[in-house]
Amino acid sequence: MRTSIATVCLSGTLEEKMRACAAAGFDGIEIFEQDLIVSPHSPEEIRGLAAELDLSLDLFQPFRDFEGVTEELLLENLYRAEAKFALMNRLGIDTMLVCSNVATATVDDDDVAASQLRRMGEVAAGYGIRLAYEALAWGKYVNDFEHAQRIVDLADHPNVGTCLDSFHILSRGADPAGIEKIPAEKIFFVQLADAPELSLDVLSWSRHYRVFPGEGAFDLTGFMTHLVRSGYNGPVSLEVFNDVFRQTAEERTAVDAMRSLIWLEERTSVALADHGGAPGNDGGFPAYPMELATLPAVAQPTGFNFAEVKAGDSGAVEELLFQLGLHCEGRHRTKPVQLWSAGGARVIINQQQARGLAPAVSALGLDVQDPLAAASRAVQLKAQPVSRRSQADEAVLQAVSAPDSTEIFLCEATGDGTVAWAEEFGSDGVVEGEPLITHIDHINLSQPWQHFDEAVLFYESTLSLVPRASQEVPSPMGLVRSQVMCSSDGAVRLALNIAPMGLEQPHGGADYPQHVAFACRDVVALARQARQRGLDFLPVPANYYEDLQARFRLGDDMLDVLQSLNLLYDRDEDGEFLHFYTATVGNVFFEVVERRARYDGYGAPNAPVRLASQYQRARSGRRDG
Template identity: 65%
Template sequence: MRTGIATVCLSGTLREKMQACAAAGFDGIEIFEQDLVTSALTPEEIRAMAADLGLGLDLYQPFRDFDSVPGDLLAANLRRADAKFRLMSRLGMDTVLVCSNVATASIDDDGLRAEQLAALAALAQDHGVRVAYEALAWGKYVNDYEHAHRLVTAVDHPSLGTCLDSFHILSRDWDTAPIESFAPEKIFFVQVADAPRLSMDVLSWSRHYRVFPGEGQFELAKFLGHVVRAGYTGPVSLEVFNDVFRQSDVDRTAVDAMRSLIWLEEQGAQWLDAQPAAAPADAARAGAFPARRRYPMELATLPQVAEPAGFNFAEVAAAETAGLETLLGQLGFAFNGRHRTKDVQLWTMGQARVIINEVPAPGSGAPAAPAISALGFDVDSPVVAAARAQQLKAPSVPRKSQADEEIFQGFAAPDSTEIFLCQGSPDGTAVWTREFGEGLDHPANAGAGAPGAVIDHVNLAQPWQHFDEAVLFYTSALALEAQPYAEVASPTGLVRSQVMATGDRGVRLVLNLAPLVQRDGGAPEDATAGPECTGRRRTYQEHIAFAVDDLVATARAAKARGLEFLQIPDNYYEDLDARFALDPAFLATLRELNLLYDRDADGEFLHFYTATVGSVFFEMVERRGTYDGYGAPNAPVRHAVQYDHLHQLATT
């Protein structure tokens, strides 16, 4: 599949965009007219630069409001087209995108439209240019891709074809199956974009909220499958209007964009394999495409991997570890020693493993606050899973190992969290733990508890400009499924929360997008950031949750070890009683231990949180029945209590 991207998707100058697209591995680009008009490069220099970078110049766009106009405007439009066609000749480009008219001063007459498009096609032919006619979803009279195709068919000119844009088609819920009946030589160009399902006017939706494939909710695999079955062989190009992408680092966004097309290509191939093609009306064409591998456009696939079986470990990096060690010991974790060759500690409770990575202090000499730095996942084949991630543009993060030490396959997530792939074992043990053992006289070993504990979920806070990228990354690289997202109220605004999980919930990863807030008239800062935000990267409040069989017993034991619980307001427990009519003795226990509670039709959920150390805190949970949530009604309480606690610390 030939890949492309419109320059409008990216930030920066045209030169910077072209360089980023080439580095990310795109085959070609669409030049958005504004990028050319504002560039200091001449058309000839752009052409030469594209050749040097190995980039095709696939489409010039957009040419607007040409068709359905009164006669006096047609001459002006043809004159404008002639100038653009001459410009395209200097660029070495042969295809232009012409959008259906959106102006109110236009005429609803298909005969007139066909006549005017024929005139444009004839002019284009004189310049060696092809016209790809596109139905805008908000077009005044032509807003349906089948309508646009009927006009192209009626004109029947070799220089006029159609452009199929997934956003304009899927935002209007048009059926994509008719694409298969289109003559492939009349499909001049294909553009793809994903989007979340929103209730708003389609123009605003298009201009601000498109995302890359895999980051929204459109059925793009089905769309691409129909395009392939039609016999199309040209570029599949991204056209994404998104306010965040156009403010983000151009190189990083280009890599995210390329990852999305790699993912889409695989999804399209899988859709073709799973969906048998309908019998074509043309018997001659029926024999041409008996199976996916015989389609003119080949769709590549990636190494196939199963979803992770569970968390193997979570790693917290810190220069000052005393507070972290104390907190883990109070929760009931046992110290399993230091690594024999690295400045690393291992703490365990049941099958829940936490690694403390003792990182050097930053250059200022100030201690680095604890922050979640890595996650380990149990997978069937770490080597195959790592190969898939690398093909999806995930940067490799090798682990330095000596003889007789476990070799982990690793790569970096968009928020810089390191992901390590571990060989899972049926009994839940980890071979690499044998590398620890020094210093086992730690006092925490005296009171370890909760033998059935496991890592239940991990919450990672995402920088606002990379949230959509993270969703695609974990979907494509780790085979996690995105669940419906929620918005949680906090003292600093709404926090968007996106759960990524395996089908059996062996892995639950929660991505939080927190708002930016402004303090004391200063510059905006991340609302998730605590008062001690230093370290190898900008850190955020994040947490690791551990599931136990008996939370009340775990809480009592932790209290006996000196754990200071976050103080939950009495108002919460009064509301809890009003909502659930709990047994008075049980409610008193919840209040005594500062435990939170939720219930739904599937079961019950008990949990409590620790105070924050640096940017990390811990949660202990107990799931009863088949409860599958995270205590969402309690999230605003947790945010408010933590907000007060952190700001009390900041003022003392």
């Protein structure tokens, strides 16, 4: 599949955008007219740079408000078009996007629109230019792709075809199955964009909230299967108008964009195979001209192998882990790294190259069936591989960097809970009795606001984690958006949070705190032990417990236990949830949870209580670290 992207998707100058697209691996680009107009480089220089970067120039766009006009205005439009055709010849671009008229059309007649496009096609033919006619979702008279195709058919000119744009088709709720009825040779270009579900006028929705495939709610896999079945084999391009993307580094956005296309390509290949045919196969199923790349298939992670906290001064973190009942297994034999554990929960404290760093979650390990295949898949999806210094007799773990720079280690799942790398740590003694903590229940990672959608796509595409419905939680400084990514069986639960920018400052740092949540068999017993060991619990206001009693009618004894230990509580039709939080150290804190029966949530009603309490402690200057 030939990949392309519109320069309007990215920030920066035209030259910077082109270099970012080439570095990300795109085959070609669409040049947005405004990017060329403001560029100090001549069309010939842009053409030369594209050749140097091995980028094809696939489309010049947009040409607006052409058809459905009076003869007088048509002549003006043809003059304007011919000037652009000459410019395209200088650029070396042979296809122009012509949008359906939204402003100047006064003649609602398909025959008139077709005849005017035919006249434009005749002029374009003299320059070797093709016209890709696109139905804008808010077009004055033409606003759906099948109507646009009827006009193309009426125009009946070899230089006039159609452009299919997933946003304009899917935002109107149209059935993309009609794509298969369009002759492949008349589909001149294809543009893709995803979008979240919003109750908004379609123009505003389009201009500000488009996202890359996999980051929204559209069924782009279904769209692509119809496109492949049509026989189309030209560029598949991204055209995404998004305020955030145009404010962030173009190199990073281009990588995110390329990842989305690679993943969509794989999903489309799988969907076609599931319905009796895949591109290029020779097993008796239909073969299509468009060849779709595939990725190494990987199963979902089976659990957390470890969580890592990096800190210059780790004393406060070590104290918290001790108070929670974790045991120090020892120090790594060659590195300033400690291993703490309880049951199947393992926490690594890493002091390598950490001078002056406040404690923060820096890495997590996931159990996977085939670490090499999982790492290969992630790298093909544009993740950056991570390597750490190790001795010849030490385990070498596969790892990649997530968009927020958290390092994701892919560890071999053994089934019996043993980990080979743990042998590299000494032991400070034998722990008696069965620990109350059993494993890591979930990890909460804060995300920069401008890269939240990128993070969701990364974890879904590389690790096959499934996004659950996002939630917004009120805090003293605004709404905190939370998106849980999890494996189907709940063995891996990763919560991605984006906090209001104003919430960051009261916590004393640039990062919104992250946390590791431990599952336990008896949270009341563990809380009592932790209190005896001097744990500084995150305080819970008395008003919370009065509200708790009103909502759940708990017994007085149970309510007293909860309040005395700063425990929070939730209940639904599937079970109960008890949990507590520690104080925050640097940019990390810990949570202990007990799930009863089949409770599968995270105590969402309690999140505002936690956020308010953390805010109060930060403001009162009681935060450690």
